[in-house]
Amino acid sequence: MSPKVEISFTLNGTERTVAVAPDMSTLAMLREVIGLTGTKYACGEGECGACTVIVDGLSLNSCLMFAADCDGRSVTTVEGVVDTPVGERLRDAFVQAGAVQCGFCTPGMMVQAKHLIDSLGASLDREAIKRGIEGNLCRCTGYVKIVDAIAAAAQPKE
Amino acid sequence: MGIAPEAQVETVAPHEARSPAGAKQIAKDSLIGKRIAKLDAPDKASGKTRYIHDMNLPGQLHAKILRSARVHARIKRIDVSKARALPGVHAVITAADVPYQRPLGVGKDHLPLKSDRVRSLRDEIAAVAADSPEIAAAALKLIEVEYEDLPPLFDAAEAAKRGAPLLHEGKEGNVAMTFDYAHGDLAQGEAESDVVIEDTFQLHYVTHCCMGVSGVIAEFDAAGGLTLYSQTQVPFLHKREFADVLGIDPGRIRIIQPPIGGGFGSKLDIYPFEPIAIFLARATRRPVKLVFTREEEFAVSPTRQPVVLRLRSGAKRDGTLTFREVETLHDNGAYTSWGATTPFVIMQTISSLYRVPNCKYHTSAIYTNNPYAGSFRGYGNLQGTFAVESHMDKLAEALGIDPLEFRLRNAQDPGEVTGQGMHFKSCGFKDCVRTVASRSDFQRKHREYRAQWGKPGRYKRGVGIASMLHVGGGAKIYPSDGCGTILKIDDFAHVTLMTGASEIGQGSETVLAQLVCEELGVPLDAVTVVNNDTDITPWDVGVHASRTTFIAGNSAIGAARKAREKIMAAAAKVTGHDAAVLDLRNGMIVLAADGEAIMPLAKLLRSLHFSDKAELVMTTHYYEPPSQHQDKGFKGDVSAAYAWASQVIEVEVDTETGIVRMKHVWGAHDVGRVLNRLGIEGQIEGGVVMGQGYALTEELVIENGATRNPAFRDYKLVTAPEIPEMDISFIETLDGEGPRGAKGVGEAPAICIAAATANAIYNATGVRIYKLPFTPENVYRALHAQGACERSTAGSGQ
Numbered sequence: 001m002s003p004k005v006e007i008s009f010t011l012n013g014t015e016r017t018v019a020v021a022p023d024m025s026t027l028a029m030l031r032e033v034i035g036l037t038g039t040k041y042a043c044g045e046g047e048c049g050a051c052t053v054i055v056d057g058l059s060l061n062s063c064l065m066f067a068a069d070c071d072g073r074s075v076t077t078v079e080g081v082v083d084t085p086v087g088e089r090l091r092d093a094f095v096q097a098g099a100v101q102c103g104f105c106t107p108g109m110m111v112q113a114k115h116l117i118d119s120l121g122a123s124l125d126r127e128a129i130k131r132g133i134e135g136n137l138c139r140c141t142g143y144v145k146i147v148d149a150i151a152a153a154a155q156p157k158e
Numbered sequence: 159m160g161i162a163p164e165a166q167v168e169t170v171a172p173h174e175a176r177s178p179a180g181a182k183q184i185a186k187d188s189l190i191g192k193r194i195a196k197l198d199a200p201d202k203a204s205g206k207t208r209y210i211h212d213m214n215l216p217g218q219l220h221a222k223i224l225r226s227a228r229v230h231a232r233i234k235r236i237d238v239s240k241a242r243a244l245p246g247v248h249a250v251i252t253a254a255d256v257p258y259q260r261p262l263g264v265g266k267d268h269l270p271l272k273s274d275r276v277r278s279l280r281d282e283i284a285a286v287a288a289d290s291p292e293i294a295a296a297a298l299k300l301i302e303v304e305y306e307d308l309p310p311l312f313d314a315a316e317a318a319k320r321g322a323p324l325l326h327e328g329k330e331g332n333v334a335m336t337f338d339y340a341h342g343d344l345a346q347g348e349a350e351s352d353v354v355i356e357d358t359f360q361l362h363y364v365t366h367c368c369m370g371v372s373g374v375i376a377e378f379d380a381a382g383g384l385t386l387y388s389q390t391q392v393p394f395l396h397k398r399e400f401a402d403v404l405g406i407d408p409g410r411i412r413i414i415q416p417p418i419g420g421g422f423g424s425k426l427d428i429y430p431f432e433p434i435a436i437f438l439a440r441a442t443r444r445p446v447k448l449v450f451t452r453e454e455e456f457a458v459s460p461t462r463q464p465v466v467l468r469l470r471s472g473a474k475r476d477g478t479l480t481f482r483e484v485e486t487l488h489d490n491g492a493y494t495s496w497g498a499t500t501p502f503v504i505m506q507t508i509s510s511l512y513r514v515p516n517c518k519y520h521t522s523a524i525y526t527n528n529p530y531a532g533s534f535r536g537y538g539n540l541q542g543t544f545a546v547e548s549h550m551d552k553l554a555e556a557l558g559i560d561p562l563e564f565r566l567r568n569a570q571d572p573g574e575v576t577g578q579g580m581h582f583k584s585c586g587f588k589d590c591v592r593t594v595a596s597r598s599d600f601q602r603k604h605r606e607y608r609a610q611w612g613k614p615g616r617y618k619r620g621v622g623i624a625s626m627l628h629v630g631g632g633a634k635i636y637p638s639d640g641c642g643t644i645l646k647i648d649d650f651a652h653v654t655l656m657t658g659a660s661e662i663g664q665g666s667e668t669v670l671a672q673l674v675c676e677e678l679g680v681p682l683d684a685v686t687v688v689n690n691d692t693d694i695t696p697w698d699v700g701v702h703a704s705r706t707t708f709i710a711g712n713s714a715i716g717a718a719r720k721a722r723e724k725i726m727a728a729a730a731k732v733t734g735h736d737a738a739v740l741d742l743r744n745g746m747i748v749l750a751a752d753g754e755a756i757m758p759l760a761k762l763l764r765s766l767h768f769s770d771k772a773e774l775v776m777t778t779h780y781y782e783p784p785s786q787h788q789d790k791g792f793k794g795d796v797s798a799a800y801a802w803a804s805q806v807i808e809v810e811v812d813t814e815t816g817i818v819r820m821k822h823v824w825g826a827h828d829v830g831r832v833l834n835r836l837g838i839e840g841q842i843e844g845g846v847v848m849g850q851g852y853a854l855t856e857e858l859v860i861e862n863g864a865t866r867n868p869a870f871r872d873y874k875l876v877t878a879p880e881i882p883e884m885d886i887s888f889i890e891t892l893d894g895e896g897p898r899g900a901k902g903v904g905e906a907p908a909i910c911i912a913a914a915t916a917n918a919i920y921n922a923t924g925v926r927i928y929k930l931p932f933t934p935e936n937v938y939r940a941l942h943a944q945g946a947c948e949r950s951t952a953g954s955g956q
């Protein structure tokens with residue numbers, strides 16, 4: 001077995017230091033080393049978005065990113081997203097809009113939605129939302145209510 | 159509020175029981191038909207929900223399965239010694255290492271671990287349990303298997319020919335299953351016909367693509383009891399089947415279902431990976447977890463049943479249907495799972511969607527060395543409806559009758575009993591047709607788009623209509639089609655509903671809670687639903703046939719009504735009011751007339767509990783729908799209610815590239831009654847898009863028995879930017895047997911899409927396509943093959 005590498009990074013606002021195999025993915029590290037299982041495996045090939053995380057402000061498929069490359073970066077998972085005001089709004093909107101069925105795609109959708117709201121803000125209309133979640137597959141909902149939820153959360157209350 | 163002090167029965171006069179705030183009034187409120195958020199949604203949206211992939215038991219090992227490298231071969235030798243020697247490996251098993259295994263699945267035609275012969279690339283030969291999935295995978299590579307190839311069969315028609323090698327001993331002609339059905343007199347129907355048409359339709363392989371891949375965890379306790387963490391949709395049937403396959407006492411099998419990452423029918427049969435995980439758990443005395451990769455999920459999961467369907471239909475000049483004759487050939491694959499039985503549902507559409515006086519139906523499922531098909535949302539109905547509704551359009555055209563008029567002339571009405579014995583007690587079919595037609599302006603568009611045939615223009619618009627009939631009140635195919643409920647209310651008026659019906663993401667848990675609230679007048683957050691543990695929940699036949707809301711709903715209502723009776727009797731005694739003037743609202747006993755609050759329900763329950771009689775409110779109910787088993791000729795009223803839907807689809811066809819864009823879907827669904835508007839819209843929207851994938855983008859490419867595109871990169875699911883605009887209407891026919899009038903809806907929305915799309919493409923281009931999916935390549939070919947491109951783009955100059 002290859003020797004492990006030690007990395008330090010910010011995970012959901014907290015400094016973490018972990019030892020990982022050089023070929024381990026960020027997804028595997030989050031789920032198996034750290035034990036945060038909100039980030040899902042559904043393809044492992046960058047094709048479904050279930051594993052979406054935010055790294056230094058970019059949304060990425062954690063299955064395609066080596067864990068070692070998290071070193072020195074800031075990583076936000078769904079568990080971190082729901083601790084933010086936008087994330088709370090998103091969670092409530094997903095619940096109220098009926099955007100959740102089996103729920104397996106939902107964490108990835110939540111993270112991607114947070115990224116979209118952070119980067120596009122109020123200019124986030126339905127077409128932009130649809131394009132923004134193109135890389136996130138959902139087999140249950142037909143996307144309509146996911147778009148509804150993100151659109152609702154994108155408009156700050158008041 | 160205290161608990162114990164209210165221990166005696168309170169025999170207080172009405173006025174004394176009033177809340178201190180005085181005569182608080184509670185208006186009658188109902189959750190039925192409202193937009194109710196799913197109870198499990200907050201956890202799911204927070205990433206807190208633990209699916210099987212997220213569960214790990216202490217001491218757990220990880221399993222992987224070695225599958226055949228040949229499509230059809232004899233196994234000459236298996237050598238697992240090198241795999242066994244790999245550090246971190248705890249067990250390597252082959253059929254020779256398993257003391258007892260029996261054939262599994264619908265056809266009982268294969269063992270979990272194959273011993274001497276393999277018949278497909280998904281055949282399981284050996285399995286490993288190791289400290290990590292990586293070690294297990296490495297161990298698989300060390301297993302040596304020597305094969306002797308046998309001649310493969312990849313074509314069902316070839317396999318059915320006389321002299322073809324037999325894939326299973328004793329299965330003459332490689333026939334796995336046949337269905338024959340008839341009513342009326344075909345020859346007479348044909349003689350009366352002014353128009354007869356005949357076509358062959360080809361339906362392709364698609365697969366479920368549940369976002370959560372398949373997985374299982376098996377664990378034995380010290381006394382030999384098995385706990386299985388399983389994604390099954392039918393825990394009670396599987397308990398029994400596991401017992402048969404493994405040779406253990408069913409009473410010692412406990413099935414726990416963690417939240418399931420999508421089902422859609424895929425988890426309706428037992429597949430070999432589950433017994434294999436159990437064998438490994440027994441061999442290692444450790445919990446064993448087995449989870450697929452996405453590639454495995456594509457390559458070895460069941461598919462939707464591929465079908466070649468030949469249909470002959472006739473009609474009279476006045477627009478009445480005269481007969482229908484169908485012959486279908488199903489590629490059964492190497493083994494028989496539920497896919498082979500989909501003709502059972504196709505038959506219903508053929509015989510009973512429209513009034514057809516004469517009908518004949520023959521189907522056979524033929525063994526090949528291809529992947530085998532399971533059950534998939536709609537269960538054959540997408541295939542059958544595609545053919546029937548394509549023909550309805552063609553017949554209308556041949557007769558020169560408007561396609562809408564032609565359908566209405568032959569559509570079923572309430573009260574009708576079909577040739578197959580299905581009794582349509584509630585039936586909103588014609589309302590569905592009229593509603594979608596008027597909301598989509600179907601007739602005008604249909605005329606205008608057709609008038610564009612042969613005119614210049616690269617992009618052509620078209621509209622198409624299709625309708626469907628599906629069971630909506632269960633389907634009596636097992637000895638019982640029932641569901642049991644246990645209901646208890648605690649001292650704080652919190653209700654726990656233990657139901658046999660599984661939640662697979664469809665929202666049944668929330669609907670059941672709503673129905674209980676309706677009976678007991680408690681708020682939604684006062685209900686917990688327990689639905690995933692066979693040691694706790696009462697029997698249910700499983701999640702299939704769009705039956706859960708109807709069957710489990712009626713069962714839950716039954717248990718709640720018994721509890722209500724008990725409560726009302728006690729309330730009458732305690733408050734001194736006649737039970738008839740009392741009601742339960744928002745957790746309070748109230749006067750029905752003006753809603754005046756008399757006492758909290760919790761207080762009443764405690765007074766009952768801590769009285770001399772020391773009573774708890776706990777009830778049970780088993781609901782069995784009043785449906786019939788069909789006879790040998792498949793006649794009988796198999797469901798307690800039937801669901802109807804019509805959809806109109808508008809497409810835009812790019813005649814230069816063959817790209818079909820689904821622009822708009824109008825749907826009208828006879829759902830009996832809307833219980834949870836949010837949930838039912840979600841079911842329909844999701845079903846529409848699943849149908850869109852079936853019609854336009856998805857195809858599992860099988861070549862020489864191998865799955866060529868086992869990845870989302872090459873198997874194209876519909877993505878968010880591609881979804882059509884949707885306009886959904888509900889036709890509420892208030893079914894007399896349905897829970898609060900509701901009927902099942904789970905499968906309905908996916909069923910008509912391919913058929914309506916085929917009709918829309920025809921309306922746009924004048925070209926009818928008989929083969930799915932309508933990918934750009936297939937559509938482009940069809941347009942050119944028939945010279946339609948020249949016709950529809952003539953003079954466009956683009």
Ligand code: FES
Nearest residue numbers: 044046048049063
């Ligand atoms: S699991 Fe990473 S994109 Fe699918």
Ligand code: FES
Nearest residue numbers: 102103138139140
């Ligand atoms: S809710 Fe099931 S995959 Fe999206």
